[in-house]
Amino acid sequence: MPQGQPTTVPDDGLTTRQRRTQPVLAVHTGPGKGKSTAAFGLALRAWNQGWPIGVFQFVKSAKWKVGEEHALRVLGGTGEGGTVAWHKMGEGWSWVQRDIADSEEAAREGWEQVKRDLAAETYRFYVLDEFTYPLHWGWIDTDEVLAVMKDRPGNQHVVITGRNAPQPLLDAADLVTEMTKVKHPMDAGRKGQRGIEW
């Protein structure tokens, strides 16, 4: 167990044990690499705990994360740890029968399913990948998201990734990490490569 000590102890009437099992809302934002990658890295821990994992990719094309998807799907199928459900907006959400041409509508359909899953406690660990964009663009109401997160039942951890996370989301999150780009190979004229970029 980590040896880190809190810098303050809140006057919230909770025991350390209660605080330790509070659900976490984490945001990985900023212009640097690693926002999604770190979220999928966290999913490895969730898998190891035997938790059901739900990934929702709020992007039109999901092909850049084939490595993580394949690895997590294989892990989810081993029966050793948690299960993994991987939902992609880019391929049409699996639960939506009709074709949705409009990205805004597709993003909203994704959020509606996340709400249903949170209410039903379908998963214990959620990755809402690139979810900041529909929030930033006003396609999905940030206040509604915060209300749903605040009232979500049980002990469901949620990691939201993407640039331009709305400030109210950062204010409401328990854990916020900003990934800053210091240097990137593309700056030196190198293109993305297999095994590194996807």
Place this chain on the structure above:
Amino acid sequence: MPQGQPTTVPDDGLTTRQRRTQPVLAVHTGPGKGKSTAAFGLALRAWNQGWPIGVFQFVKSAKWKVGEEHALRVLGGTGEGGTVAWHKMGEGWSWVQRDIADSEEAAREGWEQVKRDLAAETYRFYVLDEFTYPLHWGWIDTDEVLAVMKDRPGNQHVVITGRNAPQPLLDAADLVTEMTKVKHPMDAGRKGQRGIEW
């Protein structure tokens, strides 16, 4: 494949294809979360490419990363993707027979093995976890590390994680991401918890 375009094209006499297959030296540094987690997330991509993966944990206690270790070991054993070798300084390097009480000596033993493996092209993807600390403390010579990285044969990708990365390492790296702590649950008096912190 990513659609990103380089901002400049270097006058290095290389074709795009050659540049695309150059080995990458990446550094994840900064005070925020996600440095190691993103490295292990990258390892999922390497696994998906079928690449042999070597993880070297340069920390005395490795128990905080049990989730990632278990998940990657299981993946490495499926036979579907790459293999995974996981070396822990905290439990005594597996290739060292005698007991090393001194952390500095143990860190150096780890680096000697990394050098041997790079020379032999044992792995295609290396995670040198928390490797910045022995560099920062002067236990391992940064100039030597940079010379070894520069001359490493073949196409071996290396990701180095940890705070306080020496500036020459950042200068030499192809990809540098700084993880900045914006907010952490411990600031609010919450201790680390299962599935999130380890």
